[in-house]
Amino acid sequence: MCTTCGCPSEEHVHHHDHGEHISGGKISVETDILDKNNRYAGQNRALFREKGIFALNLVSSPGSGKTTILERTLADLSGELRCAVIEGDQQTDNDALRIAATGVPVRQINTGAGCHLDAHMVGHALEELSIAELEILFIENVGNLVCPAAFDLGEAHKVVVLSVTEGEDKPLKYPQMFHAADVMLLNKTDLLPHLDFDVEKCLEMARRVSPGIRIFRLSAKTGEGMAEWYEWLRGKR
């Protein structure tokens, strides 16, 4: 593991060890970070279990459409399911304002230069949310297909969102993230007629990295495919 990213990586450590990068204590410092994160994640998970909350950690590249998926999902489901959202962003509260417009409770976490949410940040945000009656908590992570993969927030599932505009090879190029995810939302399918994107090849690559991954093809813009995603969410209540 490498202190510069906090993610476990044999290759990266090996690479750094070539030179005069930090040595001695590096791996223990980083293990410590993930150990502490895992303890906080355990506390979050215990809270979710106690309160009967189904928590999802939405991860993706910037601009894959996580917030638009949430806006549409909340507009369509918040009448029947009690939802709340934790929004992670480097800066701005643009996304939290978009979620707030749906009437659903939301807390923003700004990470500054930080590249991911950690379980401690989420624990703080939970203290500020009214969760007594909550059924589903959506945690929208910082847009980053790398670093959030290593940080358990206490969620039931990591849900990776991939836009068809990003190319079908992303599961193989960012395997830690797709391996960590149990669910994948293949978004912006309305743009498929304008792209050279091989859906079946993409799904095959995703399943190669994460066998058993549950995949929904949808467009948050047109609404196509959203019904199956909603049905899955209802079944998890």
Add this chain to the structure above:
Amino acid sequence: MCTTCGCPSEEHVHHHDHGEHISGGKISVETDILDKNNRYAGQNRALFREKGIFALNLVSSPGSGKTTILERTLADLSGELRCAVIEGDQQTDNDALRIAATGVPVRQINTGAGCHLDAHMVGHALEELSIAELEILFIENVGNLVCPAAFDLGEAHKVVVLSVTEGEDKPLKYPQMFHAADVMLLNKTDLLPHLDFDVEKCLEMARRVSPGIRIFRLSAKTGEGMAEWYEWLRGKR
């Protein structure tokens, strides 16, 4: 700065200091990482100056089209400019194979779980490239709009690639990266007719974060706008 990302962040440190996260020595460890990176970057920069090499560090979200831009640029320019490429990816050498097909020398760096290239990795790759006659070196970073912002590789400019499919608000949501970039390639303009994307709003946001940023609007797929980018590259030889 935070050990989990290696990026300088007041907010992030503040956040971590709320809890029982690593304290004492954290900031010094991270400053050390960037200090060492900056020393390696200085060595790379001195080498580029000595050899008359114009080096660009291409940064973006995953799937914004960096490799496609490079493929087309090399196909069109490698007859008149001596180019080489360093490819950064978590895993796979897909991109390096695409570049190799253009006939231009290329070295792949796989970062494993690592979230960015650092100057030390690039220095190693330079040892393996024939750079005696080189005029332009393109370094394609790991697809990540966060962490690569903090790591100088010795380049003349960071060139941020933004796809119009990602939404116009990305410069404000990932301000460190857009602030660090002097040049922006707004890619996939061929898809504009199918999107709700406000080009002028995006450019205004980019300039707010990085006044004086040089912006090229282009589509590596159709070729529109590429001529201005080529003209700029020729002028930097």
